[in-house]
Amino acid sequence: MATVNRLQCTAKISPMLDEYYASMAHYDCVAWCMGPSAYEMMGAAGVSCFQAESSSARIAGGHDATPFIEYGQARGVSPDMCSYAKINIGLVLAQQDGRWDMIKERYRLNPPNLIVAGNICPSMMQWAHLLGQIYHVPVFIIDYPFAYDSSIEALTANAKYIRAQLEKLKDFLLKCSGQKEFNWDMLREQTACVREMSLYQRSISRLFQVVPAPASFIDSAVSMVPAISMKNQKAADFYKEFMLEMLDRAANGIGSLDNERYRIMWRGNFPWFKISFLSKLFAKYDALLVSGEYGVYGLEERVGNKIIPPDGFDLNDPLWTIAAGGAGGGYIASYESKWKSEFTQYINGYSIDAVIIQAPHTCRPWTLTTREFAQRVNDELGIPCIVLEADHTDPAYFNDAQVETRVKALLETVDARREEKAKKDAEREAMLNGEL
Amino acid sequence: MDVKNCTLQELLKEFAYRAHEPADAANAWKAKTGGKVIGIAGLDVPEPLIHAAGMLPVVLLDRDEAVTLANAHVEMHQCGYIRSLVDQAMKGELQYCDELLFHDCCHIVRMLGDAMHTFCDKIKKVQFIYLPPLLEYETAQKYAMKEMRKLRKRLEAIAGNPITDEALAASIKVYNTQKKLLIELYDIRRAYPGILKAVDVSNVVAAGMCMPKEDHIELLKRLIELLEPEKAKPVSTAIPVVVHGSLCERCDDYVLNDIEATGGVIVDDDLYVGSRYFNTLYDETIAPMDAIHKAYIKRVSPCPTRYEERNPGDYLADMVKNANAKGIIMVVVKFCEAHDYFYFTAHRRFQDLKIPEMLVETEHDSAPEGQLKTRLQGFFESMEV
Numbered sequence A: 001m002a003t004v005n006r007l008q009c010t011a012k013i014s015p016m017l018d019e020y021y022a023s024m025a026h027y028d029c030v031a032w033c034m035g036p037s038a039y040e041m042m043g044a045a046g047v048s049c050f051q052a053e054s055s056s057a058r059i060a061g062g063h064d065a066t067p068f069i070e071y072g073q074a075r076g077v078s079p080d081m082c083s084y085a086k087i088n089i090g091l092v093l094a095q096q097d098g099r100w101d102m103i104k105e106r107y108r109l110n111p112p113n114l115i116v117a118g119n120i121c122p123s124m125m126q127w128a129h130l131l132g133q134i135y136h137v138p139v140f141i142i143d144y145p146f147a148y149d150s151s152i153e154a155l156t157a158n159a160k161y162i163r164a165q166l167e168k169l170k171d172f173l174l175k176c177s178g179q180k181e182f183n184w185d186m187l188r189e190q191t192a193c194v195r196e197m198s199l200y201q202r203s204i205s206r207l208f209q210v211v212p213a214p215a216s217f218i219d220s221a222v223s224m225v226p227a228i229s230m231k232n233q234k235a236a237d238f239y240k241e242f243m244l245e246m247l248d249r250a251a252n253g254i255g256s257l258d259n260e261r262y263r264i265m266w267r268g269n270f271p272w273f274k275i276s277f278l279s280k281l282f283a284k285y286d287a288l289l290v291s292g293e294y295g296v297y298g299l300e301e302r303v304g305n306k307i308i309p310p311d312g313f314d315l316n317d318p319l320w321t322i323a324a325g326g327a328g329g330g331y332i333a334s335y336e337s338k339w340k341s342e343f344t345q346y347i348n349g350y351s352i353d354a355v356i357i358q359a360p361h362t363c364r365p366w367t368l369t370t371r372e373f374a375q376r377v378n379d380e381l382g383i384p385c386i387v388l389e390a391d392h393t394d395p396a397y398f399n400d401a402q403v404e405t406r407v408k409a410l411l412e413t414v415d416a417r418r419e420e421k422a423k424k425d426a427e428r429e430a431m432l433n434g435e436l
Numbered sequence B: 001m002d003v004k005n006c007t008l009q010e011l012l013k014e015f016a017y018r019a020h021e022p023a024d025a026a027n028a029w030k031a032k033t034g035g036k037v038i039g040i041a042g043l044d045v046p047e048p049l050i051h052a053a054g055m056l057p058v059v060l061l062d063r064d065e066a067v068t069l070a071n072a073h074v075e076m077h078q079c080g081y082i083r084s085l086v087d088q089a090m091k092g093e094l095q096y097c098d099e100l101l102f103h104d105c106c107h108i109v110r111m112l113g114d115a116m117h118t119f120c121d122k123i124k125k126v127q128f129i130y131l132p133p134l135l136e137y138e139t140a141q142k143y144a145m146k147e148m149r150k151l152r153k154r155l156e157a158i159a160g161n162p163i164t165d166e167a168l169a170a171s172i173k174v175y176n177t178q179k180k181l182l183i184e185l186y187d188i189r190r191a192y193p194g195i196l197k198a199v200d201v202s203n204v205v206a207a208g209m210c211m212p213k214e215d216h217i218e219l220l221k222r223l224i225e226l227l228e229p230e231k232a233k234p235v236s237t238a239i240p241v242v243v244h245g246s247l248c249e250r251c252d253d254y255v256l257n258d259i260e261a262t263g264g265v266i267v268d269d270d271l272y273v274g275s276r277y278f279n280t281l282y283d284e285t286i287a288p289m290d291a292i293h294k295a296y297i298k299r300v301s302p303c304p305t306r307y308e309e310r311n312p313g314d315y316l317a318d319m320v321k322n323a324n325a326k327g328i329i330m331v332v333v334k335f336c337e338a339h340d341y342f343y344f345t346a347h348r349r350f351q352d353l354k355i356p357e358m359l360v361e362t363e364h365d366s367a368p369e370g371q372l373k374t375r376l377q378g379f380f381e382s383m384e385v
Helices: A008-026 A040-044 A052-061 A066-073 A083-096 A122-135 A152-177 A184-207 A217-221 A225-230 A233-251 A272-284 A303-307 A318-325 A335-346 A370-381 A400-432 B008-020 B022-033 B047-052 B080-090 B107-119 B138-159 B165-191 B198-210 B213-227 B253-261 B288-297 B312-322 B337-353 B369-384
Strands: A030-034 A048-051 A114-119 A139-143 A262-267 A287-291 A354-360 A385-390 B037-041 B056-059 B099-103 B127-129 B239-245 B264-271 B327-333 B357-362
Touching: A008 A048, A008 A052, A008 A225, A008 A233, A030 A052, A030 A122, A040 A048, A040 A152, A040 A184, A040 A318, A048 A052, A048 A225, A052 A083, A052 A225, A052 A272, A066 A083, A083 A122, A114 A122, A114 A152, A122 A139, A122 B337, A139 A152, A139 B138, A152 A303, A152 A318, A152 B138, A184 A225, A184 A233, A184 A318, A217 A272, A217 A287, A225 A233, A262 A335, A272 A287, A272 A400, A303 A318, A335 A370, A335 B107, A354 A370, A354 A400, A370 A385, A370 B107, A385 A400, B008 B022, B008 B198, B008 B213, B022 B037, B022 B056, B022 B198, B037 B047, B047 B056, B047 B138, B047 B165, B047 B288, B056 B198, B080 B107, B099 B107, B107 B127, B127 B138, B138 B288, B165 B198, B165 B213, B165 B264, B165 B288, B198 B213, B198 B253, B198 B264, B239 B253, B239 B312, B239 B369, B253 B264, B253 B369, B264 B312, B312 B327, B312 B337, B327 B337, B327 B369, B337 B357, B357 B369
Parallel strands: A030 A048, A030 A114, A114 A139, A262 A287, A262 A354, A354 A385, B037 B056, B037 B099, B099 B127, B239 B264, B239 B327, B327 B357
Antiparallel strands: none
16 A cells, blocks of 8 residues: 655644734724635725635544534524535534533634625525624625626626625725724735735645646645635645655656556545545555645636736736636636636646546535536546535435445546456557557 | 306316416417517526516426436435435426426526526527625615616527517506405405415415416406405305415415315415415506616515525514414525524514414425424414414
8 A cells, every 4th residue: 555645844734823813803893704715805895704605614624523513403404405504504603502512612703893704605695694693793795697608708707707706895895903004015915925926826836737646636635725715814824745756756757656656636625534544545556645725726717817807916906816816717718618618628738537526415516417427437437436425514425335346446447448448558569569 | 268158166176286387378379469478496586587578487496296307416415405406407397387497596596597597408509697685785685677678688599589668668557457456365364364265366376476466466356356255155264374485486385275174274375386476566656677676685585595684483483473373484495594593583582472383394205294283383372272
């Protein structure tokens, strides 16, 4: 069995996040955020930002999610809600009921002064509404329209619409924080950090094309929170270190696995409570996750790049930069756009042997049409693909034995296809040599 | 049927037939007019625009039959509505529709609608309209108007006819006539509990969602006429309740029947196939496009997929009070996630207001009637205490 050579820098993630969450206590005005909530703007308006999904992922990663899920469900929360929301709401209810006995110090939440959510799926919006009703605090929703028309004209029109909302968000944030002026210099500076971070991430993505891959894509996935929540110089420095470590390994031919035999693309979010299990499982079979959209973002098939060429950034106009980045990617992309942005761009050039699609039970945006995509990967690209039905943060929807059996079967399919190809190649060779 | 001379029972049978066999009425209409039929998903699709283009809008509802073919494409843990809709499409049951037009009301409708043509060769690519859910935000309101104007142009192209403001105003009048008659019918139900069975009311509304509005209006007028002598009969003494929910689909007949068989009488509803379909009138005093837009942003019933500051529990609590009801039954379609949040918020408000409430979860391929009856009996008994 191969051993996993994890990137050294990933050890910094946990303390970095602990420090980040602890810093919340020093702010007078805290926004709870869910979905893409223009986090860059918060600091410039004197608001600190608490990212609710990251918090739930952290709790699930610590194997502490179930008590909160059960606590919420006993009080009317549906088991079918997004599990990020289930954990958060269960924790909120437990805190409100004074159940400190069941909440570890590091998970305790400072109540919000305001809530901001990005409407990329109705869950975010309704989750925000529900919290607004519980805490009696103002809520702001940023609407990201479904890009059923993916022409550049339509996407630009949607970006303008998002930008107009960001102007309103700015006023809303200032009203909530009581700060008089919006700090544009701070926002420009932060946008520059995000750009720097994005450039490192693109390099990181491309470094995964190296064979053997200098890191596991899981390293990248567990390192995504600074890019989502922090978006500051500290975060940019972290990704630089990540990139340099990969570059160093690539230059020295060091792979994440000693014997990399299978290269896998992963589509969808991750079961955060099973990261270690998955990492070991793949290593056991000399398999490595090397690409996917979740965890890196920012390659060529990104809507922001089309609206603001070449890289999606206009440092003089940070609101336009945020708006362009949100106009048509991810959950709001059409089926055809997703095929390019979430599949082909992470398959071509990565020497992919197999694709795994995770269909999380409580996340519809990642679940729906997975069967169509799986079929298409197999039929159009000739790459074997499976759909794993699991969940991002609800451990009730994960079965270790079933997952292992399916992964094993997938790798056996890769072997069978390799053998078949070798046989055909030999026959062709023989034919060319006149032996047949 | 001979509408002018039919009996109440014959008329109710006609409504039931129209409600369950939308293709028959649509095909008959096509044969008569040569017009196109547009199958729509989501109550926010502005129907009068379709009507004004000389086409027939048909609200696509779930079918009361087992889902089979769709299981290859839609997971069992998606809502029954979309599973049924995909199944109907794959079985060729939606071929009477020339186009399908979906409102992007949730991810399930969005993603399956968007991909359905890839695995179902019996339909064309689904058309979408994106109406922002932020009903109270000015920027979103403007975007909604732009989308409605774009849709108007797309519908003109499909119909091959321009949609004039005059035609649109006339269509709005037709829709308002239908809505007002349904509102009158619901007023009668509130004043005379039990005058119609809930299942019959459901059929009346469902028929109006599928068949040509002008024909439905004629049937409604006759129904209200035929109910006049019924008002003299004793009203139900069962416990009056309001029913909410069953979003995107018809509330299952067994649920409605069981409520009325175990000690309750439904005096009002906030059902998808119910008052939610008709309780927002179009403002005829303003420009027709403005009227359609206003009906979207100033709706009467709060929707779980839209965002408004108000607590949905307050709206439903008022409905309970205005109907002199003693409690509310919340019917939530299993795996309708948006409704799960809505339910939780409303549920907490009912607890604060001490309004008796019961949650009923429904699943497309399952009808646990015995269990439901027991729970309903318990609910009504607790209210009597």
